[in-house]
Amino acid sequence: xxxxxxxxxxxxxxxxxxxxxxxxxxxxxxxxxxxxxxxxxxxxxxxxxxxxxxxxxxxxxxxxxxxxxxxxxxxxxxxxxxxxxxxxxxxxxxxxxxxxxxxxxxxxxxxxxxxxxxxxxxxxxxxxxxxxxxxxxxxxxxxxxxxxxxxxxxxxxxxxxxx
Numbered sequence: 001x002x003x004x005x006x007x008x009x010x011x012x013x014x015x016x017x018x019x020x021x022x023x024x025x026x027x028x029x030x031x032x033x034x035x036x037x038x039x040x041x042x043x044x045x046x047x048x049x050x051x052x053x054x055x056x057x058x059x060x061x062x063x064x065x066x067x068x069x070x071x072x073x074x075x076x077x078x079x080x081x082x083x084x085x086x087x088x089x090x091x092x093x094x095x096x097x098x099x100x101x102x103x104x105x106x107x108x109x110x111x112x113x114x115x116x117x118x119x120x121x122x123x124x125x126x127x128x129x130x131x132x133x134x135x136x137x138x139x140x141x142x143x144x145x146x147x148x149x150x151x152x153x154x155x156x157x158x159x160x161x162x163x
Contacts, residue, residue: 006078007043007046008042012065013042017038018136019065019147023132023134023147026109027132032045050069051149052067053070053086053147053149055145057145062085062086063081063084064145065147066081073126074089090116094117101133105135106146112130114132114148114150125155126153127156128152129154132148132150134147
């Protein structure tokens, strides 16, 4: 029996639509082509060559979406990724900067050109550049979390400061 890919599950398709609709709402652009049905869009976003991540609205938000590129970059299986508090994607010394960016995003709707250091599950550090972060908004206008996307990152050696 073959396992259903995550992008084909109904809840994943709905989350993908939330991510795509919210991105278009805040930026006036599409994150990916919206051609095809929601399942096809879900597949394309999951298989994109750029990173897309999202977290929910919990007091300590937990990751609720990560495409294939995100899973590879953070070196995690999907099941572990979806149980990770999003703050743990950054090293402790970079969490205040990350929190400030998320608060600014919450106030403004979206924030583009973010740069910051992140850390994988195995301790590999990397610098992300030109990331866009946006608020997720449900059909009724209610806050539904935040998402981020970026295509520019570079590995950092242990202890290396970003340039």
